[in-house]
Amino acid sequence: MAEDRQPADIVEGATTGDVEDEVQPTAKSAEDRKAAAALSKLDAHGDDETAPAREVDQEAVKNAMSALGDGAVKKEVKKAVKVDAADVNLLVDELELPKAKATELLKAHDGDAVKAMRAYLQPDF
Amino acid sequence: MPQTLSTREANLFRTVIRYYEDKQYKRGLKAAEQILKRNPKHGDTMSMKALILNAQGKTEEAFALAKEALTIDMKSYICWHVYGILYRTNKNFDEAIKAYKFALKLEPDSHQIQRDLAVLQIQMRDYQGYIQSRLAMLKARPQLRQNWTALAIAYHLDGNLRQAENILTTYEKSVTTTPLRTDFENSEALLYKNTIIAEMGDIERALEHLETDCKNCLDRLAVMELRARYLAQLGRKQEAAKAYRALLDRNPEHPEYYKGLINSLGIPAVAEAAQKAVYDEVPGDFFRSTAKEYLTLMFDKGVPSTFANVKHLYSDASKKDILPALAREYLEELRGGSVARDQANGDSSKGEGAALYFLAQHYDYYLSRDLARAMEYVEKAIELDPKSVDFHMTRARIFKHQGEIARAAEAMDHARSLDTKDRYINSKAAKYQLRNNENEKALATMGLFTRAETVGGPLADLVDMQCVWFLTEDGEAWQRRGNLGLALKRYHTVFNIFDTWQEDQFDFHSFSLRKGQIRAYIDLIRWEDRLREHPFYFRAALNAVNLYLSMHDKPQNGTNGVEAGQANGEDAAERKKAAKKAKKEAQKAEREAAEKAAKQDPNKAGAQKGKDGEEAKKKDEDPNGVKLAATTDPLGDAMKFLWPLLQFSPRNIEGQFAGFEVFVRRKKYLLALRCLKAAVAIDRGHTRVLEQAARLRKVLDGAMDSLAPKVKGVIETELAEVPGA
Numbered sequence: 029m030a031e032d033r034q035p036a037d038i039v040e041g042a043t044t045g046d047v048e049d050e051v052q053p054t055a056k057s058a059e060d061r062k063a064a065a066a067l068s069k070l071d072a073h074g075d076d077e078t079a080p081a082r083e084v085d086q087e088a089v090k091n092a093m094s095a096l097g098d099g100a101v102k103k104e105v106k107k108a109v110k111v112d113a114a115d116v117n118l119l120v121d122e123l124e125l126p127k128a129k130a131t132e133l134l135k136a137h138d139g140d141a142v143k144a145m146r147a148y149l150q151p152d153f
Numbered sequence: 154m155p156q157t158l159s160t161r162e163a164n165l166f167r168t169v170i171r172y173y174e175d176k177q178y179k180r181g182l183k184a185a186e187q188i189l190k191r192n193p194k195h196g197d198t199m200s201m202k203a204l205i206l207n208a209q210g211k212t213e214e215a216f217a218l219a220k221e222a223l224t225i226d227m228k229s230y231i232c233w234h235v236y237g238i239l240y241r242t243n244k245n246f247d248e249a250i251k252a253y254k255f256a257l258k259l260e261p262d263s264h265q266i267q268r269d270l271a272v273l274q275i276q277m278r279d280y281q282g283y284i285q286s287r288l289a290m291l292k293a294r295p296q297l298r299q300n301w302t303a304l305a306i307a308y309h310l311d312g313n314l315r316q317a318e319n320i321l322t323t324y325e326k327s328v329t330t331t332p333l334r335t336d337f338e339n340s341e342a343l344l345y346k347n348t349i350i351a352e353m354g355d356i357e358r359a360l361e362h363l364e365t366d367c368k369n370c371l372d373r374l375a376v377m378e379l380r381a382r383y384l385a386q387l388g389r390k391q392e393a394a395k396a397y398r399a400l401l402d403r404n405p406e407h408p409e410y411y412k413g414l415i416n417s418l419g420i421p422a423v424a425e426a427a428q429k430a431v432y433d434e435v436p437g438d439f440f441r442s443t444a445k446e447y448l449t450l451m452f453d454k455g456v457p458s459t460f461a462n463v464k465h466l467y468s469d470a471s472k473k474d475i476l477p478a479l480a481r482e483y484l485e486e487l488r489g490g491s492v493a494r495d496q497a498n499g500d501s502s503k504g505e506g507a508a509l510y511f512l513a514q515h516y517d518y519y520l521s522r523d524l525a526r527a528m529e530y531v532e533k534a535i536e537l538d539p540k541s542v543d544f545h546m547t548r549a550r551i552f553k554h555q556g557e558i559a560r561a562a563e564a565m566d567h568a569r570s571l572d573t574k575d576r577y578i579n580s581k582a583a584k585y586q587l588r589n590n591e592n593e594k595a596l597a598t599m600g601l602f603t604r605a606e607t608v609g610g611p612l613a614d615l616v617d618m619q620c621v622w623f624l625t626e627d628g629e630a631w632q633r634r635g636n637l638g639l640a641l642k643r644y645h646t647v648f649n650i651f652d653t654w655q656e657d658q659f660d661f662h663s664f665s666l667r668k669g670q671i672r673a674y675i676d677l678i679r680w681e682d683r684l685r686e687h688p689f690y691f692r693a694a695l696n697a698v699n700l701y702l703s704m705h706d707k708p709q710n711g712t713n714g715v716e717a718g719q720a721n722g723e724d725a726a727e728r729k730k731a732a733k734k735a736k737k738e739a740q741k742a743e744r745e746a747a748e749k750a751a752k753q754d755p756n757k758a759g760a761q762k763g764k765d766g767e768e769a770k771k772k773d774e775d776p777n778g779v780k781l782a783a784t785t786d787p788l789g790d791a792m793k794f795l796w797p798l799l800q801f802s803p804r805n806i807e808g809q810f811a812g813f814e815v816f817v818r819r820k821k822y823l824l825a826l827r828c829l830k831a832a833v834a835i836d837r838g839h840t841r842v843l844e845q846a847a848r849l850r851k852v853l854d855g856a857m858d859s860l861a862p863k864v865k866g867v868i869e870t871e872l873a874e875v876p877g878a
Binding site: 038089090092115118122123124141142145146148149150151152153 | 291292295296323324326327709803804821823824827830831834860862864866867870871
């Protein structure tokens with residue numbers, strides 16, 4: 029499988045075809061559509077469409093999809109912990125954590141800065 | 154609102170895009186200008202122009218223009234998308250994600266944007282975001298298997314194994330026709346599911362699934378290996394042993410299988426006691442006779458790796474004594490002529506040389522070291538065969554262990570000259586030259602094996618080839634020579650190479666999925682997550698941190714950081730002189746390299762000219778690290794190296810020590826204490842732990858009042874638990 033060695037769509041920086049996909053729907057004349065289609069073939073992402081269509085039971089998929097819907101949105105219910113902005117800043121400053129991490133750490137310790145800092149000091153290995 | 158163009162210009166706009174995709178940047182720019190002449194405020198065109206500018210390397214201009222385009226046309230998803238692409242190519246992935254999300258909000262049906270966003274999210278390990286993106290992509294095209302697999306991957310990496318399995322099963326159930334046996338994607342997906350089940354810890358079910366659903370999988374070896382492992386894990390030893398035997402039939406050279414077989418035969422349960430008994434009770438008789446047979450065979454053949462093959466036995470004291478005795482015995486027998494070896498072979502010196510060589514290595518080995526005797530033996534061996542690369546190499550090595558660095562380098566270079574086609578000995582010679590602070594010579598040695606065409610000479614090629622060991626050793630040598638700039642330069646280069654390895658995964662998020670090779674992909678992701686645990690990273694980073702520390706403690710007055718600090722007397726003058734010389738040499742080498750590059754350039758430039766807009770390789774603005782060494786904030790610069798060090802190698806006490814030193818100087822006492830506590834956990838009694846603890850206490854005594862009350866409280870309670878504080 030020689031063609032497996034290098035992904036065909038590897039282009040330094042932006043992938044090709046980023047914008048062309050978007051343009052497709054706006055193509056008006058037949059010629060435009062043809063050009064767009066030709067272009068999209070150059071785009072290796074096009075594999076998606078050309079992949080051999082497997083026989084999929086549409087009904088089953090539909091059912092499966094609807095079952096998925098809630099499963100994914102399900103998130104753990106987080107405790108509502110009030111966090112003092114001054115404490116967040118203290119942690120950001122003293123422990124050099126990003127703000128989000130500092131807030132998370134505080135929340136995990138009921139907003140108690142001293143507890144949070146002590147916990148952070150412990151070797152975690 | 155999206156601005157409309159006339160038909161003619163709309164066509165022109167499409168050609169702009171096409172030119173961009175074909176990398177015909179100049180033509181693309183021209184076309185864009187044409188549109189802008191009539192519609193100077195057309196946001197989409199401005200964005201495309203920015204994209205082209207960015208591809209030409211004019212990053213700042215590109216950003217300015219893209220921003221302007223955005224302010225003109227806030228509601229254009231193209232503008233937002235381009236903005237995201239700009240951020241992405243400049244590796245600001247967080248901002249890129251934001252821009253993509255906005256573009257997607259404006260154009261929710263764009264597969265392209267959704268796909269780009271998803272790739273960024275998994276690259277940044279935003280699992281929640283990735284799950285959402287993958288779910289949306291699955292909903293858009295549920296008929297594609299890879300969309301299902303991708304969602305499973307998202308859940309899997311997020312740690313939700315049950316849901317991951319569930320997704321895969323759902324797809325399997327929705328397929329009406331049985332997949333072909335040759336369907337690689339199907340085969341891999343089944344095995345992927347199997348590994349998920351095993352990861353959940355349900356080995357029983359994993360085995361069952363393997364034996365039923367995966368029995369026809371195309372990766373037979375994986376099936377066999379997994380089966381053997383599961384059986385062993387389940388304690389079904391007889392079957393496991395059988396499975397491992399089957400694997401050994403396929404490949405008798407794989408040590409893991411032997412381990413598996415030994416384990417399933419139940420040997421380790423008695424191992425230690427049994428082994429001890431064997432050694433104590435039967436004083437090596439059996440070992441002796443077997444070893445003798447082995448060594449005689451190897452010596453007769455003149456196998457140079459004989460010592461390397463048996464040295465692992467040296468951890469056992471009796472074997473350590475028996476093996477050299479056997480070698481000596483062999484020599485005596487040869488000399489006494491007691492055994493009339495078949496002289497038909499003609500090469501009786503081969504055996505003698507091999508045995509002498511074995512003994513030289515024996516006395517050079519750290520568990521049985523006697524360097525004078527080692528030298529004696531190796532000289533004798535060389536006498537027999539003066540052209541042997543191996544003998545000379547070991548001679549160099551013995552010099553190194555004697556601390557004779559210069560002679561070691563010389564000897565290794567001599568060994569190299571005996572076989573100039575061998576890359577291994579070539580690298581060895583270069584390394585020994587670096588240990589002897591001969592950077593230029595080492596580079597020339599390496600240059601014998603680098604690509605001659607590379608612009609920038611051997612060094613550029615070594616950087617391209619990500620030759621980390623050389624860069625690290627080179628940096629260390631420069632550091633010893635007092636050229637901080639070049640030392641830092643090398644450490645930064647190593648750092649960047651690790652960055653590159655992290656970015657390399659980018660392409661695989663979509664590629665692996667398309668090829669259906671999910672297990673390898675998961676391995677890759679997990680490897681990437683722990684990339685900077687690598688000892689190569691640790692070494693270069695620790696060097697850099699320590700160098701920055703010394704720069705902080707002894708600010709340099711020279712701009713290049715070449716001049717050493719004010720040490721006293723002649724020593725300093727001498728060092729200064731040496732440093733100056735080093736600087737000159739470096740400049741000379743640089744000049745020569747530049748000249749060489751210039752000579753090669755013409756062809757190169759000619760070749761490149763053909764392609765419109767093909768950008769030349771970015772020029773290094775600071776090849777000698779002058780700017781790096783001129784930093785006014787060495788401690789700040791050290792942080793980039795230090796964080797990964799502490800995060801990925803927390804058990805290495807040297808890293809914790811270095812972290813303490815940096816944090817204490819930066820007055821980040823909590824973080825210094827954190828390093829100290831980690832060091833205590835690693836090695837309580839280490840003298841440096843006690844020293845650092847006492848120092849922290851002393852510093853804090855003077856600084857306590859300036860600390861925030863909460864911090865003060867934490868430090869007081871935590872420091873009390875540290876010995877020596």
